[in-house]
Amino acid sequence: MRGRCWKFGDNISTDHIIAGRFLSTSEPGALAAHCMEDARPEFHKEVSPGDIVVAGDNFGCGSSREHAPIAMKGCKIGAVIASSFARIFFRNSINIGLPIIESVEAAREIEEGDDVEIDMNKSRILNHTSGKTYSFEPFPQEIRDIIAAGGLMKYVKKKMGK
Amino acid sequence: MVMTLAEKIIAAHTDQAEVQAGQFVYAGVDFCLGNDITAPIAIKEFEDAGIERVFDRKRIALVPDHFTPNKDIASAEQVKMLRRFAERHRIEYFFEIGRMGIEHALLPEMGLVLPGDLVIGADSHTCTYGALGAFAVGVGSTDLAACFATGKVWLRVPETIRFMFDGKLPRWSSGKDIILHVIGDIGVDGALYKVMEFTGPTISSLPMDDRFAICNMAIEAGAKTGIIKTDDVTEDYVRGRAKRGYRPCHVNGSPDNIETRSYNASKISPQVAMPSLPSNVCPAEELSHIKIDQVVIGSCTNGRISDMRIAAQILQGRKVHPSVRLLIFPATQETYLQAVREGLMDVFIGAGAAVSTPTCGPCLGGHSGVLAEGERCLSTTNRNFPGRMGHPKSEVYLSSPAVAAASAVTGRITHPEELI
Ligand code: SF4
Numbered sequence: 001m002r003g004r005c006w007k008f009g010d011n012i013s014t015d016h017i018i019a020g021r022f023l024s025t026s027e028p029g030a031l032a033a034h035c036m037e038d039a040r041p042e043f044h045k046e047v048s049p050g051d052i053v054v055a056g057d058n059f060g061c062g063s064s065r066e067h068a069p070i071a072m073k074g075c076k077i078g079a080v081i082a083s084s085f086a087r088i089f090f091r092n093s094i095n096i097g098l099p100i101i102e103s104v105e106a107a108r109e110i111e112e113g114d115d116v117e118i119d120m121n122k123s124r125i126l127n128h129t130s131g132k133t134y135s136f137e138p139f140p141q142e143i144r145d146i147i148a149a150g151g152l153m154k155y156v157k158k159k160m161g162k
Numbered sequence: 163m164v165m166t167l168a169e170k171i172i173a174a175h176t177d178q179a180e181v182q183a184g185q186f187v188y189a190g191v192d193f194c195l196g197n198d199i200t201a202p203i204a205i206k207e208f209e210d211a212g213i214e215r216v217f218d219r220k221r222i223a224l225v226p227d228h229f230t231p232n233k234d235i236a237s238a239e240q241v242k243m244l245r246r247f248a249e250r251h252r253i254e255y256f257f258e259i260g261r262m263g264i265e266h267a268l269l270p271e272m273g274l275v276l277p278g279d280l281v282i283g284a285d286s287h288t289c290t291y292g293a294l295g296a297f298a299v300g301v302g303s304t305d306l307a308a309c310f311a312t313g314k315v316w317l318r319v320p321e322t323i324r325f326m327f328d329g330k331l332p333r334w335s336s337g338k339d340i341i342l343h344v345i346g347d348i349g350v351d352g353a354l355y356k357v358m359e360f361t362g363p364t365i366s367s368l369p370m371d372d373r374f375a376i377c378n379m380a381i382e383a384g385a386k387t388g389i390i391k392t393d394d395v396t397e398d399y400v401r402g403r404a405k406r407g408y409r410p411c412h413v414n415g416s417p418d419n420i421e422t423r424s425y426n427a428s429k430i431s432p433q434v435a436m437p438s439l440p441s442n443v444c445p446a447e448e449l450s451h452i453k454i455d456q457v458v459i460g461s462c463t464n465g466r467i468s469d470m471r472i473a474a475q476i477l478q479g480r481k482v483h484p485s486v487r488l489l490i491f492p493a494t495q496e497t498y499l500q501a502v503r504e505g506l507m508d509v510f511i512g513a514g515a516a517v518s519t520p521t522c523g524p525c526l527g528g529h530s531g532v533l534a535e536g537e538r539c540l541s542t543t544n545r546n547f548p549g550r551m552g553h554p555k556s557e558v559y560l561s562s563p564a565v566a567a568a569s570a571v572t573g574r575i576t577h578p579e580e581l582i
Binding site: 011013015016019020021023024025026037038057058061062063064065066067070084086087088091092095096140142143146151152153154156157159160 | 186200203206207208211212228229233234236237240283285286302303307316351355386527528532545547549550
């Protein structure tokens with residue numbers, strides 16, 4: 001996947017990603033219309049499918065609301081690269097199939113607007129703007145199994161023999 | 163191998179004799195829960211997957227507490243989904259309005275989550291139940307859907323950091339001040355993916371309400387959960403409430419290679435977290451120049467009976483400052499009724515406070531106390547991110563009920579000592 005990068009700082013909370021006042025729906029399109037509103041009001045209007053979100057430490061901290069990764073999927077975000085993720089956001093993203101990557105270096109060096117390509121199979125990030133490449137740690141096998149099945153529910157169904 | 167308390171509980175919920183940090187497991191779940199925001203997604207996932215039966219209808223709670231009493235049509239529809247699902251699967255614990263409470267105050271009070279349990283909840287503050295000596299983690303809606311189907315959850319066994327407290331807390335300090343102090347010390351990602359185990363003589367002497375407040379905010383340091391070992395105080399609390407058998411988990415000694423941080427509790431004065439991170443902590447007395455528009459006392463952190471009592475003690479014979487709105491939310495129906503019986507409501511209403519039926523309402527900027535642009539609130543809740551309680555340009559300060567009540571009287575952030 002390849003896209004333009006949007007850069008955010010540390011501790012972007014689920015309240016930034018989708019504020020509590022918008023949670024009376026779980027429909028991806030409706031949530032996407034308010035994605036990142038309290039962090040960058042223009043984001044949801046200007047983001048294009050395949051764009052990449054790059055952030056610092058503890059991305060997605062705060063509530064367990066799955067609405068946060070759903071809103072990002074609703075915006076058709078290609079992937080999120082961060083120095084670190086808050087743990088519930090991390091597992092929600094795995095469970096619903098929003099690609100996330102932990103890389104301190106890439107998160108620090110990639111700039112707003114950079115043109116970045118990610119190769120999940122080779123665990124590699126290529127920044128076409130700066131020419132730099134980064135490799136990242138692949139997930140443990142158990143997590144890759146969930147991703148390969150297409151998310152947790154599909155994985156569970158397979159296991160239950162449905 | 164010596165296991166930590168968390169490892170031992172997790173191991174007891176797998177078919178392995180031992181587990182260790184870093185390991186990946188599918189663990190059996192004793193109890194799971196969802197609320198009116200998170201459960202609708204889980205229900206949809208469960209139904210879309212075509213699964214017909216829940217794993218155990220007596221081990222699931224559905225608690226409509228966030229946007230209830232239904233604030234608008236959309237939230238009424240969400241609660242309707244919970245109600246329908248509960249009927250279809252004969253879920254034992256669906257809590258209707260008027261018989262409910264904020265989930266993390268309600269489930270321990272009802273004896274539904276118990277010592278030694280492994281609990282998952284589609285709500286980040288599920289970590290609250292760690293106060294009972296349970297391993298309780300917040301997860302997302304899809305995790306809950308998978309648990310509805312299988313009774314299991316995937317987990318990476320977390321490392322533990324031990325937080326050791328010695329000394330007696332000062333008169334106006336509480337569990338809330340302990341946890342704010344710790345978060346201020348280690349930061350909002352200071353315990354990322356880890357378990358915060360709270361221990362030492364100070365913790366052993368604390369009542370359950372303070373222990374719940376401490377474990378409640380473990381997530382605010384990024385932790386997977388908080389935990390406090392089961393002791394006589396826990397057993398006293400659970401006795402007479404437990405809805406099923408349970409097995410407390412006790413560890414003999416503890417691994418010595420664990421990161422331990424020690425604190426002198428006698429030095430922990432009432433703390434306040436300033437906007438816009440729970441780690442932005444400072445002693446209350448240094449903020450006495452900060453004027454406030456609204457005070458909220460309640461939530462899954464501090465809406466229990468002892469919180470109501472201390473607020474009433476401070477408000478007794480006093481009035482809420484003319485430029486302040488004081489909102490009080492007992493966390494459960496039982497707490498509400500108890501407060502009525504003890505005459506606390508006379509004090510609150512007499513002082514000029516608005517008292518509400520249990521709800522999360524203002525805590526997440528949902529309803530019943532949303533902030534306007536530029537307004538400032540002092541709240542006994544657990545989060546102060548931008549926009550958390552309303553307008554993105556409103557401000558939230560976090561404190562204990564004692565500081566909140568004193569501040570409601572003076573109209574600025576106030577150490578209770580100033581009044582009493
Ligand atoms: S009171 Fe606040 S923190 Fe607690 S469950 Fe409700 S919304 Fe979440």
